[in-house]
Amino acid sequence: xxxxxxxxxxxxxxxxxxxxxxxxxxxxxxxxxxxxxxxxxxxxxxxxxxxxxxxxxxxxxxxxxxxxxxxxxxxxxxxxxxxxxxxxxxxxxxxxxxxxxxxxxxxxxxxxxxxxxxxxxxxxxxxxxxxxxxxxxxxxxxxxxxxxxxxxxxxxxxxxxxxxxxxxxxxxxxxxxxxxxxxxxxxxxxxxxxxxxxxxxxxxxxxxxxxxxxxxxxxxxxxxxxxxxxxxxxxxxxxxxxxxxxxxxxxxxxxxxxxxxxxxxxxxxxxxxxxxxxxxxxxxxxxxxxxxxxxxxxxxxxxxxxxxxxxxxxxxxxxxxxxxxxxxxxxxxxxxxxxxxxxxxxxxxxxxxxxxxxxxxxxxxxxxxxxxxxxxxxxxxxxxxxxxxxxxxxxxxxxxxxxxxxxxxxxxxxxxxxxxxxxxxxxxxxxxxxxxxxxxxxxxxxxxxxxxxxxxxxxxxxxxxxxxxxxxxxxxxxxxxxxxxxxxxxxxxxxxxxxxxxxxxxxxxxxxxxxxxxxxxxxxxxxxxxxxxxxxxxxxxxxxxxxxxxxxxxxxxxxxxxxxxxxxxxxxxxxxxxxxxxxxxxxxxxxxxxxxxxxxxxxxxxxxxxxxxxxxxxxxxxxxxxxxxx
Amino acid sequence: xxxxxxxxxxxxxxxxxxxxxxxxxxxxxxxxxxxxxxxxxxxxxxxxxxxxxxxxxxxxxxxxxxxxxxxxxxxxxxxxxxxxxxxxxxxxxxxxxxxxxxxxxxxxxxxxxxxxxxxxxxxxxxxxxxxxxxxxxxxxxxxxxxxxxxxxxxxxxxxxx
Numbered sequence: 048x049x050x051x052x053x054x055x056x057x058x059x060x061x062x063x064x065x066x067x068x069x070x071x072x073x074x075x076x077x078x079x080x081x082x083x084x085x086x087x088x089x090x091x092x093x094x095x096x097x098x099x100x101x102x103x104x105x106x107x108x109x110x111x112x113x114x115x116x117x118x119x120x121x122x123x124x125x126x127x128x129x130x131x132x133x134x135x136x137x138x139x140x141x142x143x144x145x146x147x148x149x150x151x152x153x154x155x156x157x158x159x160x161x162x163x164x165x166x167x168x169x170x171x172x173x174x175x176x177x178x179x180x181x182x183x184x185x186x187x188x189x190x191x192x193x194x195x196x197x198x199x200x201x202x203x204x205x206x207x208x209x210x211x212x213x214x215x216x217x218x219x220x221x222x223x224x225x226x227x228x229x230x231x232x233x234x235x236x237x238x239x240x241x242x243x244x245x246x247x248x249x250x251x252x253x254x255x256x257x258x259x260x261x262x263x264x265x266x267x268x269x270x271x272x273x274x275x276x277x278x279x280x281x282x283x284x285x286x287x288x289x290x291x292x293x294x295x296x297x298x299x300x301x302x303x304x305x306x307x308x309x310x311x312x313x314x315x316x317x318x319x320x321x322x323x324x325x326x327x328x329x330x331x332x333x334x335x336x337x338x339x340x341x342x343x344x345x346x347x348x349x350x351x352x353x354x355x356x357x358x359x360x361x362x363x364x365x366x367x368x369x370x371x372x373x374x375x376x377x378x379x380x381x382x383x384x385x386x387x388x389x390x391x392x393x394x395x396x397x398x399x400x401x402x403x404x405x406x407x408x409x410x411x412x413x414x415x416x417x418x419x420x421x422x423x424x425x426x427x428x429x430x431x432x433x434x435x436x437x438x439x440x441x442x443x444x445x446x447x448x449x450x451x452x453x454x455x456x457x458x459x460x461x462x463x464x465x466x467x468x469x470x471x472x473x474x475x476x477x478x479x480x481x482x483x484x485x486x487x488x489x490x491x492x493x494x495x496x497x498x499x500x501x502x503x504x505x506x507x508x509x510x511x512x513x514x515x516x517x518x519x520x521x522x523x524x525x526x527x528x529x530x531x532x533x534x535x536x537x538x539x540x541x542x543x544x545x546x547x548x549x550x551x552x553x554x555x556x557x558x559x560x561x562x563x564x565x566x567x568x569x570x571x572x573x574x575x576x577x578x579x580x581x582x583x584x585x586x587x588x589x590x591x592x593x594x595x596x597x598x599x600x601x602x603x604x605x606x607x608x609x610x611x612x613x614x615x616x617x618x619x620x621x622x623x624x625x626x627x628x629x630x631x632x633x634x635x636x637x638x639x640x641x642x643x644x645x646x647x648x649x650x651x652x653x654x655x656x657x658x659x660x661x662x663x664x665x666x667x668x669x670x671x672x673x674x675x676x677x
Numbered sequence: 678x679x680x681x682x683x684x685x686x687x688x689x690x691x692x693x694x695x696x697x698x699x700x701x702x703x704x705x706x707x708x709x710x711x712x713x714x715x716x717x718x719x720x721x722x723x724x725x726x727x728x729x730x731x732x733x734x735x736x737x738x739x740x741x742x743x744x745x746x747x748x749x750x751x752x753x754x755x756x757x758x759x760x761x762x763x764x765x766x767x768x769x770x771x772x773x774x775x776x777x778x779x780x781x782x783x784x785x786x787x788x789x790x791x792x793x794x795x796x797x798x799x800x801x802x803x804x805x806x807x808x809x810x811x812x813x814x815x816x817x818x819x820x821x822x823x824x825x826x827x828x829x830x831x832x833x834x835x836x837x838x
Contacts (some may be wrong), residue, residue, distance in 0.1 A: 082818070083800075087802055087805055087816060087817040132805055146806035277799075278798060280758075280763075281760035281799065282799065283803055287801075318743055330817045359743040359744060360798075361741050361743035380735055436804070437760075437804055438761050439765075443805075444804045512748075524761055543733065
């Protein structure tokens with residue numbers, strides 16, 4: 048079936064109205080979350096089961112008489128990520144608005160009988176407030192959603208990301224039409240500039256400035272590139288946007304292309320996100336068929352072609368010049384700047400390079416204006432930021448909050464506090480380029496400039512919460528291991544410096560560190576920060592610097608006392624036999640692979656700590672539970 | 678020496694892309710998806726077709742972590758060791774998989790070519806940590822015991838097909 052191209056704003060509006068009516072005519076609308084998280088929890092099976100049940104179910108239109116148009120089968124759709132991944136698979140039923148959590152295939156029939164047919168609630172599938180124990184009927188009642196402000200994620204989770212009709216009905220491409228038909232290129236740039244939208248990939252550079260600089264270049268061949276190479280471990284915001292609302296981001300890119308006069312664009316996506324690649328590919332195809340991409344967009348005479356490039360597992364490709372090199376078919380290695388990407392970026396042409404979330408902010412800014420945008424967030428960091436809230440927090444998931452909110456609000460109100468009532472220790476922000484915030488820093492506002500003063504960065508938006516059971520020295524070692532492995536090797540400070548820092552950290556977590564290692568770490572960090580070639584290299588030592596500043600006592604415990612206060616570091620664990628419980632049965636000694644356990648009949652056995660390799664074999668061998676980890 | 682079917686297949690892939698340097702990475706992706714690895718003998722052939730030197734093709738193919746010159750197993754298990762998975766104990770899952778399959782950080786693929794076990798920086802399923810991916814399917818909230826169970830299921834699946 049070929050679909051007609053849309054050739055004007057009026058036509059787009061008519062279509063939008065038609066699609067809206069179409070959706071409203073569905074007497075019951077069942078949305079099954081099909082983000083990466085819920086799919087992993089098995090949501091596709093639920094979608095299949097629901098679709099099958101829907102075929103055989105007739106619903107009386109009295110369910111919602113004011114909006115029903117006579118269709119009498121419930122409609123079952125896949126939706127984008129609803130964010131509350133921890134409670135997945137999630138199912139939302141409209142127009143009731145009820146949200147069911149942790150739904151299993153065997154619950155589907157009950158949901159149909161009770162909710163779809165009889166409009167009653169399946170109470171056991173409702174989310175229960177973890178503090179008060181109260182049932183939460185819909186999203187708005189759940190504390191996880193209450194504290195959020197959803198701008199970028201507004202329709203992520205309410206529409207089917209594989210349907211351009213649903214996207215259009217929810218207002219997609221309205222901003223594009225507004226820009227193309229009522230605004231000059233300068234107007235668009237001015238609006239984005241006035242909104243003070245700052246790059247969401249980590250740097251926080253004002254997006255409008257990049258656009259302005261590209262538009263001012265004498266070279267007329269220009270590119271618009273989207274950085275979807277979300278490589279920071281512990282971050283999946285961009286993944287959710289690309290999967291859950293691909294048209295919003297694509298629309299932002301087309302608007303950018305119009306503003307700077309670009310003819311072609313590229314989306315660079317990690318290969319580890321197959322679902323995002325699939326949905327973006329489909330969205331581009333649909334938008335092209337509808338005349339929203341390609342030649343003569345919406346009949347305006349503006350042309351823009353969009354391509355997708357898959358990454359190939361190199362973290363460094365998140366750096367601008369490495370990313371464009373990778374699109375060109377080269378090794379993804381950063382180059383010396385200047386010339387900057389806005390002057391000579393992709394194929395040495397002027398290039399606008401922004402992050403997924405940055406582009407996804409653009410349509411709403413064009414529609415509602417710069418003043419509206421600046422009314423959210425703080426004066427210098429306007430708007431919202433999406434965060435991936437993970438780690439030792441009760442409610443993990445995808446959240447969107449206005450800038451200026453405190454980390455405490457995010458972790459304790461939205462996130463519901465620390466799992467298993469443990470004690471909060473730190474929250475890691477900014478991934479391998481960031482650092483840790485401590486309890487004392489939790490009430491500082493979260494925005495680009497405030498967190499910089501604390502020695503960390505907002506970064507792309509990973510928030511990994513750590514409890515008392517996390518060893519901060521081991522965390523520093525983990526990040527250094529990561530950056531060392533991912534170093535592209537072009538410049539010496541990053542290639543060799545991160546390796547030396549890693550070696551020192553490995554010594555410390557093995558109990559072989561010396562106090563002068565702390566000074567060595569600081570010296571190396573300082574050197575790398577000031578001499579590495581690219582932003583990723585320059586920020587690689589930050590997790591170490593930040594933990595040294597806030598958790599020096601933990602480093603000292605590893606070095607001086609040879610102890611890991613959080614009992615994490617394997618080599619510092621001591622296996623001990625409780626003489627009271629030991630029955631001298633010798634099972635432990637026989638099970639020990641390195642003959643570290645000795646003893647005599649009727650005397651408690653002992654472990655020789657110099658020989659012990661901490662394998663734990665003795666613990667499993669002991670029938671009297673006499674062996675424990677000190 | 679590869680048999681001629683490899684070159685026929687490669688021609689088919691090459692015909693989908695413009696003969697330019699920028700097509701190199703997408704082409705290698707498709708080769709890897711077809712064979713589960715990149716037969717190194719194909720690189721000079723691809724390089725000649727798109728007009729770059731052999732060394733350049735090799736330097737690119739060897740730079741990216743995802744491309745492998747070693748044949749991989751039928752099931753590629755990528756254990757996520759991102760921050761969120763790491764703090765929620767992803768390493769014991771990796772260790773269990775390796776010990777059950779007789780693999781290590783040096784040996785990634787079983788001799789029967791059924792399983793490859795490797796780590797990955799982040800799968801984007803952080804809220805369901807620790808996660809792992811089997812080919813393109815994500816498995817959430819793993820434990821060492823669930824990993825053992827998963828291997829059993831995959832073996833059954835393999836014996837059926």
